[in-house]
Amino acid sequence: MLTLRSSPASPFGRKIKIAAAVLGLTDRITVVATDTTDPQDSIRRENPLGKIPTLILEDGTTLFDSRVIAEYLDMLAGGGIIIPAGMARFPQLRLQALADGIGDAALLQVYETRFREEEHRNAAWVENQAGKAARGLAALEAAPPAFDDKPRIGEIALACTLGYLDLRFDGSWRSGHPALVAWLDAFAAKVPAFEATRFKG
Template identity: 40%
Template sequence: MKLLCSSTSPYSSKVRMAAHYLGIELNAIRVDTNTGPAILVDNNPLGKIPTLLTDDGASIFDSVAIMHFFDRLTKGGLYPSKKGKRTDAEVLEALCDGICDCLLAITYERRFRDEEKIYQPWIDRQWKKATAGLAHLGANPPKLGKRLTGGHFALAATLDYLDLRFKDQWEADHAPLIDWLAQFEKKFPAHRELKTTA
């Protein structure tokens, strides 16, 4: 299978970590969404990453759909079978993806607007949402049991993206999450090579 992705995308990183954990072989193909390459737009009308191209010709997007595809492919390898625990993992993943949505909105506002047109109140609003999510996670760090879930990979990818784009702007207020990431890496050493990077 091929994964159209970017090394800077937390959603791509989440999917790549999950695939590695499950023993699913992926051919990661780096694409630049800004140029709209044919391999991407021909397989995803939104032109977004990650997009998974299966061996039988199917195209699966976005990251949540890919994660659930992996779970079905491995007969429940990524999400708990018990309904309550599965819901917890899915909510954790949704919260982390939502934080990333806010962080990307800030990144794009700064990157694609002329400096005099950057709207600081919009940035402040997104940062407030992101830090509220981080505060919730820090007060309730997800347990790292015998098995990792989609939620764990989403949180690791979110913290990696913060480290990439917002270094020294969040760590002081969220020490429990830094500790959590260190524990996660002990359970999943491949994190070092698969995390979100420039």
């Protein structure tokens, strides 16, 4: 069995769980809850960065981050399924990078309020992160990606990022992005793993 170190609310861990479901690999992966803030958690030995998601292979080798893990799972399933071959690969990798970048900016905003005392928070820095997310969402609203019944890595990453914005920012992105709302609704209808992996805590 493969072991996925993750946490239920992580958009990047969710990306790997959905990718595994799309690839038919869910039954080959055990998900182990991880606390990246706990110095005693073994994640710091399994991944020197102490970050999730981290995938532990049967021989003890570890893979990280989510982009590398997605590549491995696609290869394990036969290749070219969620990460196309040839030139079709690059639009998907670009979309994944944009979605992950929005997710990173959102996470950093959350961390600023969660881990830094209010008097030490940097409003300009938070605004800079919010600007990254806003520009990324605007670009995607102008041209939402198309996908077939079986999504690829870029669409999976985008759905997970939008889900994270729903979770941590009360869906405030929705009012200004109707095309993305419709896109996410269509994704959720076609990909049961999206609802199955939603954090309900």
